[in-house]
Amino acid sequence: MARRATWTAYPVRRSASLAVEHCVHEKETGPVLETKQDDFFPLAYDKHSYTSGMFTSRPTFKHFVREANVFQQTARQLQVVANLGNNDDLFEEFSWIMGVAQDHNVISGAMRPYVKDYYTEKLHLAVQGASVVITEAINKVRGSPTTTEYRLCYFNISSCPNTEVERFYIIIYNSLAWPVTMPVRLPILNKKYDVFDPLGHKIKAVMIKIPDHVMKIPKRRSKVEDELIFIAENIPALGFRSYFVEETNINRKKKSLIKKINKNSQKKYFIRQASKDNLTYFNDNENYDDYDYSKTETKVEFGDIGDVKVTNDNNNVITPKPTRSAQTTKSYDLTKPNENIQEVKNANDFGNDKMADNDAMKYDLEKDSYYSEESSDNFIKNKYIQINIDEYRKISSLNLSNGVNISLDIQFFYYVSDEPAKLNSSKRNPGAYIFRSIDSHPEPIIDDFETTIFKSNVVEEIHCKYSKYASLTLKLYANNPIVEVDWLVGPVSINDDLGKEVFIRYTTDLENKGVFYTDANGRQTVKRIRDRRALYEPYNLDHIAGNYYPVTSRIYIEDMKRNIRVSVFNDRSQGGTSLLDGSIDLMLHRRILTDDSGVQTFLNETENDVGIIVRGTHYLYITKSNYKQNRLFEKKFAKEIELKPQILISKLNRNTDKKKWIILKNEFSSLKTKLPFGVHILTLQKWQTNKLLLRLENYLEQVDVINDGIKKVFLKDLLKNIKLKNVTETVLSANINLKDWTPLQWQINGSFVKNFNDFYGNHKEEFSTDTLGPVRDFNINEAVVLVPQQIRTFIVDFEYEN
Amino acid sequence: MIGYQRLCKHEQCPVTRDGALNVHIIPHSHMDAGWVKTFDDYYYGTKSSVSSANVQLIYHSVLSELLHDKRRKFTFSETAYFWRWWKEQRGTTRATFRSLVAEGRIEFAGGGWVQSDEATVDYLQLLDQYTWGLRKLNDTLGPCGKPKAAWQIDTYGHTREHTSLLAQMGFDGLFIGRVEHRERETMIEEDKMEFMWRGSDVLGKMSDIMTHTLYNLYNAPEGFCFDFLCSDEPIVEDPDSKSYNADKRVNDFITQIERQAKYYDHDNIMVTMGGDFTYQSAANWFINIDKLINHVTTHPANMSDINIFYSTPSCYLKSVYLYGRRDKALYTEKADHLPYGSDVNTYWTGFYTSRPSLKYLSKRAHAFLQVVKQLSVLSRMGDSYELHLLRHAVGLVLHHDAITGTSQQRVANDFIRILSEAIEACSKKVSQFLSVLTPTWGGSRRPKNSQQFIICHQLNISQCRSNVLWTLEISSP
Structure with missing residues (x-):
């Protein structure tokens, strides 16, 4: 109404x-037209041939297009807000390649390898061109000499010549119209560094080991084994902030730094952090002002992740205030223990029992917080989430601070790609478009399993190696309700002459009854039901390929009874499905030996005759499903992935100096008034x-x-x-x-x-x-x-x- | 706005005949912006061992073929290729292309930078590529170049969001090619090859777009791909030739289109004539389609009164939209806003009953003929195809002048068409004499005997109506 x-x-x-x-x-x-309200996915040529492979094909190219887009949007904004001269020719080039990349045979991954190389180079040049515009604008705004140069990092292989030095600064540009908080990871020398914000205040930072599987990427020539991590909070809307990073003075006593962080101190630290950071996570930049306003003061309480109390005042400005400090944490709901879930007594350790421990508050973070430690714990956690591993050191369950407990397994699999010729079948070949497995049984990839847990004051990580060619890092940042899954796949072996479709499966104990949701073009959400179609009765449906849908930004499942939603956000388009109740599958990489287009175009991506390695990120978010404001958070978060703020690094320069840096304008927003959420x-x-x-x-x-x-x-x-x-x-x-x-x-x-x-x-x-x-x-x-x-x-x- | 409307002459869409099966022939070429070759290789034709595709050749070939016959139309789509071509052309070639666009003989469908994928793209990038492509069309071709039909004929699946965005971009309809095999069966069973598609629940009507599912992907009917990429036989219409096959071929064609007609709920069908990178030798296509049109019209198997003509996606949409509407003229009142607002019927009604007009026209034509003849001598260009056309038209009309009053309407109409086409062709020629535009007008394939005109009077006559009016306006003292 x-x-x-x-x-x-x-x-x-x-x-x-x-x-x-x-x-x-x-x-x-x-003429009277019939109506249609669903979409046309997945497309099938015939009952055996679904073009659901192209949702994933050429994953590195798909990602590069996304990344280039951020540079394009950033350069265009800065062109306007910094009042630069005429850059029309550059944008002409940019528009050419960004447009061409959207072609249905290009971004779908169906093009030939040399075509891909050609467009990749064009994209690279466009990004370089955009960087010139961005540099000019930033120098103009900062008041730095026009000759000041910035560099981009090879973050995809955790390598960066310009940060692997004793002193540098970075600039993070946020092209979104609201402030964004994000973790920053910079490859550094194995030394202690300090990070300064534009006011010259030192901010919390830690060093953590780069996962072994990343270090072993063949192209990675850097010897650096560590990353510096800090949280860049509230990078201004349509603007940037700079951070200065330099090696700590040598007069600090190294002895005290290497104190082992034992389990106990870890907890103490988190108690402190939780109470402090509750004040900042949901700051007033995030007005969830969708509530029904009324004259009378109402209080709405929400008891979920990112727990906020919303108070309406008559100015229609809602300032969410933290209610859950560690002191008020209620006991965790353990009424629904699941057999699969690791004993959850640890959940109580989120804070309750140690609350009064004043020692924790006195604990000297200054001295001890920088280094991370390999931990023998069987969990990682922050104030919202705890992820547990089982006796085989495999990820087994997840607890939320509000009492939601689910089982969680993360596993790589592959399907063997069908080869009709070998089986004397007349079916179409699979290829860049068509995905068809030889049978319905996925092969788990777990031949060389190894788990290591690292803990620090900013992030806790589980490094999981599943095989020589499949591994992941699970990351929990302090104060962040998102679980980052940094996955790495490749080179996928074809020594057995079998094409492979590698996917990751997140298995929970949710009952979604075959229903899952995927996005359309990163915007609206469309419902999917396993083995069904909205407007017609499918017959002879391929139960695997026929259930794959494009996931451009997000896929989720819901358990209506338990009131839980599990979402996975991705950083590029992938095919996704929920073939088993409680599970979400996302296709990561495809290496296929047959050609489905009839023009001898094979999806067999190699570099120096070895299969390529693909690295990407999934963002896992679990919430109670009936909390509207968490839906809002999800929508906002998807945008923060799509237009992820990009990091520029100062070019290596002996004269880089904090005193010179701090007098410049290091924080800038071109937005005049805060926009509604x-x-x-x-x-x-x-x-x-x-x-x-x-x-x-x-x-x-x-x-x-x-x-x-x-x-x-x-x-x-x-x-x-x-x-x-x-x-x-x-x-x-x-x-x-x-x-x-x-x-x-x-x-x-x-x-x-x-x-x-x-x-x-x-x-x-x-x-x-x-x-x-x-x-x-x-x-x-x-x-x-x-x-x-x-x-x-x-x-x-x-x-x-x- | 009125000026543009007049200039764009969208009223040049062929007029359909109620009760007949109106067959819209849509010549087009589908150009991927990269697949087995790169964009540049496709454009210049390099790497011909991989693929013979050559986009610049397609543009030139189509352009010169369109100049040979006013009835012919062509549909382009991908602005990225157009823009590359356009940048390399001289002013005169651009002017010719632009005038063909203004006359509705070249149409852009979709008009995005490329025909984008739907499954894997982000909406912001989608918007950017449409904005960029449509802007380039606007900058080069003006308002007449504005696409009205969205054209996603090769995309592997279609999203709701993309559809919603298209509707909000102001497209009047969407054409799609690939539909899941089982869904397609259902659509055929349930009479849903054309449907109203809602892209977004919350945006509602803002996101609705009429969607047409192409019958034969985007290819020509089986056996009628007249490209060197295909091996289909040309049509031989000379009954004395041993290779004569026109009867058999046309029979085959009629069978196919009548089958197709069953799947659409009105009296229009759309026959795509093209494929991937087709029309490098456009003459091959147009010569054969001309013959096809002539013979379908005169063929004895044409029992169901097939009205067949060159058309474009937006003309098809217009025809479907006006199907069954009693008072089509009512729409003219909104001419300045409605893309399809202007309808020739209003003009026509007043015009064809007026014999003095025809007489006047023929006199004007005769006078004009003298001008052209003199100019062609003065400019030492010699005899030209246009001159020939006009000379015959004037002769024919004068000869039949006495019988116009008693002849059937469509015969009279045809005289007007022939005259006005010739006048318009010569109008161009006159300016060509002055500016030396296209040097090669010789070698026309059109036979120079009067038999041609007898065949012509069977043709669709829609174009001529407004031409006549337009010509009269500019030629009146």
């Missing part, structure tokens, strides 16, 4: 005159001289929001130093003025359901009744109103204010 009112109150497009005309034609016999500045780029292209997005979905989810933004308060004047609203592609566009009025047979995900599998037949209102001229003084999932596009006249 409320929603319907919304549509009339905030009309979006279509002129009133047309509505009248529509009535005139209503009785006519035009859920609003994303999707596009900010120069359109032509004195004109901007601006897109604002409300990235929330209806299911996320508590009330109507409508957001308002005032354009005139948007950017610093830039005065926006006349505004023309256009269609999404910016090539038609919205006023000039009138959609055709087709007649349809039947109605659309209000919510496809509710309908599919449940047959909840609630029909949509939306209508569209007239388009009005947009006035710069009015608020831009954004309903959930709406993107509005503007061409704006602007001028710089100084």
Whole structure:
């Protein structure tokens, strides 16, 4: 009901005159169209041949395109906000390759190897070009000499010549319209370093060992074995922050540093950390202002991860405040122990029993916090999550601080790729598009299993080697409800002449009853049901390949009874499914010896005749499923992966000096006013001289929001130093003025359901009744109103204010 | 806006005939931006041992073939290739291309930088590539170049989100090629080859788009791929030739399109004539499609009154949209806003009943002929195809002038078409005389006997109506 009112109150497009005309034609016999509300996945040529392989094919290329996109968006923003000269030629190049990369035979991974090499080089050049623009802008804003240079790191192999020195600084640029907190990992010499924020304050940092499997990547020539890790908190929106890193003075006593962190001190440390950091994690940058406002003061309590108490005041500003300090931690819900779950008495150790231990508070972090230690513990944890390993030192279960306990197994598998010719079958060959396993049994990859646990004050890690060619690192950062899974696969052996499809399976004890959800193009969420299709009855469905769907940013399963949702976010497109209840599979890498296109194009990626190694990240997030604000968090987090802030490193220079560094402007945001939660500045780029292209997005979905989810933004308060004047609203592609566009009025047979995900599998037949209102001229003084999932596009006249 | 509308002449869409099976022939070429070759290799034709594809050749070949016959149309899609080609062309070639776009004979469908993948791409990058491609079209071709139909004919699966974005970009319809085999069967059973697709529940109508599932992926009907990449036989229409096959071939074609017609719920079907990197030798295609159109029209097997003509995706959409609507003219009132608003019928109604107009036109044509003749002598260009066309048109119309009043409407219409086409062709020629545009007009394949005109009067006549009007407007003192 409320929603319907919304549509009339905030009309979006279509002129009133047309509505009248529509009535005139209503009785006519035009073609009457059937309706469709689901999508077309996965595509199958025939009952054996599903093109669900291409969701994963050429994973390194897919990732590079994503990364290059961040540079493109960053360079475009800075071009505008830093008022640079004309870089049109550069952006022409950038647009060329970024556009070409989206082709259905390119990003899908179907192209030939030499084509891939060619485009990879183009992307590389484009990123270099963007870096020049970014450098120019940053020097201009910082006030540093225009000759100051920055470098990018080979983070994919944890190697960086410019940080493997005694003194350097970094700049992190955040192209999102809200502040982002993220861990920073920099390869360094085996020495103690200090990290300084722009005010010159030393911030907490640790050193941790780079996993063995990463060190052994053949291309990695660096001898460096350690990474420096710290949390960059609240990197400004549409802006950057710089950190200075230098080797600690030698007068510090090294003896005290190597004190072994025993289990006990570890706990003490976490107690302190938990109480301190609760104050900062959910800071007021994150207004979950989707709540139903009322005049009376209401208190809403949420007892989940990122536990916050929300107090409404009459200013409509919600400031989530931490309620769960270690002192108030309630006992953990152990009422549902699962046999698979490791004994959970440790869960109580999250803080409860040690609370009054004042020694913990006195513990000298300054001296002891830098080094990490290999630990003999059978768990890692932070204040939200504990991950346990079993007697075989395999990951076995996960506990949340709010009492949710699930079993968790993470395992690599491969399917042997079908080779019809060998079996005298006439089926199509698998290849870059087509995924077909020779049988339905995946082969587990666990021939050389080894687990090591490392603990430090900023991060705790489980390094898991499964085989020579498959390993992962599980990372739990302090104060972060996300589990990072840093996976590494390759070279996949084909010595047995068998093509292989390597995937990772997260197995929990959730009962999702065949239902799982995947995203579409990193935006909306679409429901999937195992072995089913929404609008037709599949027969002879391939129970493996036919259940794979594209996962562009996220896949999740839910146990409705236990009220738990398990999500995996990825950093590039992958094929994903839930073949067994409680499990999520994501295809990581494919090395296949057959060709499905008939043009002798093989998906056998090699370097120096050896199969390539692929490294990527999954982000695991577990929550109670009925907490709306955690849905909001998930949506926001997905954007923070998609447009992950990028790190520039100062070029190696003897004259790098903290005193010179600190006088420069090392923190900058071009955003004038904080935007409401859920609003994303999707596009900010120069359109032509004195004109901007601006897109604002409300990235929330209806299911996320508590009330109507409508957001308002005032354009005139948007950017610093830039005065926006006349505004023309256009269609999404910016090539038609919205006023000039009138959609055709087709007649349809039947109605659309209000919510496809509710309908599919449940047959909840609630029909949509939306209508569209007239388009009005947009006035710069009015608020831009954004309903959930709406993107509005503007061409704006602007001028710089100084 | 009115100026553009007039200039773009979208009213040039062929007019369909109620009750007939209207067959839209869509010549097109599908150009991947990288697959077995790189973009550059595809564009220049290098690495020909890997693939013979050569995009620049396709552009030139199609362009010159379109100039030979006004009826012919072509649909391009990928702006990345167009832009590369455009940058390398001289002003005169660009002007020719632009005028063909304005006349609705070259159309862009989709118009993104490439035909993007859907499964694996991020929405922001999707938006960027559409914005970039459509902007380039706007910068080069102006409002007439604006695509109205989205064209995702080769993508392996389709997402809801991409669909929602297309609807919000203002596309009038979406054409898709690949559908899961079982789903396709269902769609056929349930009469859903065309459907209204909702891309986003929460955006509702904003995300709705009419979607058409192509019948034969995006390829030509079996046996009718007239490319050197295919080995299908050309059509031989000379009954004296030992290779004569027109009857048999046309029979085969009609069988195929009548089968196709069963799957769509109105009297229009769309026949894609093309494939991957086809039309490097566009003459091969157009010559044979011309013959196909002529013979389908005159073929005895054409019992169900097949109305066959060159068309484009947006003209197809328009025809489907107007199917069954009683008062199509009503839409003209919204001409300035509705992409399909202008409809020739309004003009036409007043025009074809007016014999004085035809007389006037023929007189104008005659006078114009003298001008062209003189100019061609003065510019030492010699005789040209256009001149020939106009000379015959004038002669024909004068000769039949007496009978126009009693002849069937469509015969009269055809005279007007022939005249106006010739006038327009010569109008171009006149400017060519002055600016020396395209040197090679000789070697036309069109036979120079009057039999050609007898065949012509069977043709679709839609283009001529507005041409005539347009010509009259500019030629009136």
